[in-house]
Amino acid sequence: MFVKFLPNQYILRYRKGKLVAEGQGLSFLCMEQFNSACAVPVSNTDADFIFEEQTHDFQKVSVQGQLTYRITDYKLTASAIDFTVNLRTRQYINEPMRALSKRIVNIAGVLVKGVVGEMEMTEAVQSSRALAEKVLSGLQNDAELKGLGIAVTGFSVLQIAAAPETARALEASTREEILRQADDALYERRNASIEQERRVKENELNTEISVEEKKKQIRETEIATKRMVLEKENEIERIRTLSEAEREQLRLDAAIELERKRRELADLRLENARKEADAEAYRISAVMDAYNKLSPEVLVALATLNMEPETLIAQAFDKLAVNSEKIGTLNITPDLLASLTTRSE
Known part of the structure; x- marks a missing residue:
């Protein structure tokens, strides 16, 4: 098969x-x-x-x-x-x-x-x-x-x-534990609610205290301001009620102070002028020292740099006159004088 x-x-x-x-x-x-x-x-x-x-x-x-x-x-x-x-x-x-x-x-x-x-x-x-x-x-x-x-x-x-008996006992024990936990949770919630309410009231009290402190500071500031205003008004009134002599004395004191300021200004200007004069004298002294160290020929050359032509001609004739004893014969014709005069003009 x-x-x-x-x-x-x-x-x-x-x-x-x-x-x-x-x-x-x-x-x-x-x-x-x-x-x-x-x-x-x-x-x-x-x-x-x-x-x-x-x-x-x-x-x-x-x-x-x-x-x-x-x-x-x-x-x-x-x-x-x-x-x-x-x-x-x-x-x-x-x-x-x-x-x-x-x-x-x-x-x-x-x-x-x-x-x-x-x-x-x-x-x-x-x-x-x-x-x-x-x-x-x-x-x-x-x-x-x-x-x-x-x-x-x-x-x-x-x-x-x-086993069924044991299971029922466990269920009862578990049920009791759950109920106990529920009671604990309820107790904790109540405590939390009380604590929260206490915190709210505490915050309200702290807020009220802060508000009162602010009000107190405002009142103290207002009082201080009023005191300052009153003092200023009293000072103004005191000044108004001063006698004529006192006001005159005040004017004199002001005038004296003004004169003192003017005197100080004049002294300051005088001191500045003195310092400027000292500086100018020092400058001139330095220049003269420099000139003293130069030879006469250099000084003459420096002096003739910016002279006019007629001045230079006059100076040349002056030197000729000084050294005339060394010159034998010097002829100055009218044409020469005319040409020199014409150039200078």
Whole structure:
């Protein structure tokens, strides 16, 4: 007959007790009386569980969840669990998956018992994630599962519930705690309201005090201003009521002060004039010293630089007269005098 298996089954085909073929989704012709086959699931398998365990403080809790596993070594698993199928119906002769799931769940139950037994009841009912992580780690490292060729890929804890009586007691305790917290919150709100009201009143009082201080400062300023005005008015009135002699005395004092200022000004001008005269005398003295150091010829040359022509002619005749004894004969014709006179004019 022709036998065909599903692709999600790993088939181990035996003929007369010997393995002749293996693989996923095999199909073959065979004679039923001489052949047999084991169909091992390839896909993941889920197994539900419920454990009743006792916590460290001797309280009963119920742990409900699901684990997921897959077969990694098909021959090893088939050697431990009977996966033989009826070749005609392709149904398992026994219930291997139920037996395998039960064995894995029992191993998980031992691990759950150990973890829960170390926790207090109130801690246990709140430790689903921590419990799942610890048990999954234990299953993945379990030697028995490795010997069966099984790998646990997931472990989920859906609920950890206390016994009904304990749950009611916890609910009552929690309810009382919630009510106490509510009372504390109400008390704190009332205290906060009272404190806020006190702060508001304190701020109002501080504001009133500040306003009164400002008013006081304004009043003091007004009084000081009025006093100053009154003093000025009194001074003006006093000046008005001075006698004629006093006013005359004041005028004389002012005139004296003015004359004193004028005298100081005159002294200052005289002092400035004296200083200017000293400066001019010093300048002239310096110039004369410079002239004294020059030779007569240089001085004469300097003196004749800007002279008029007639002055120069007169000076030349004067020198001729001075040195006349050294001159033998000097003829000055009328034409020469006329030409000199004409040039000078």
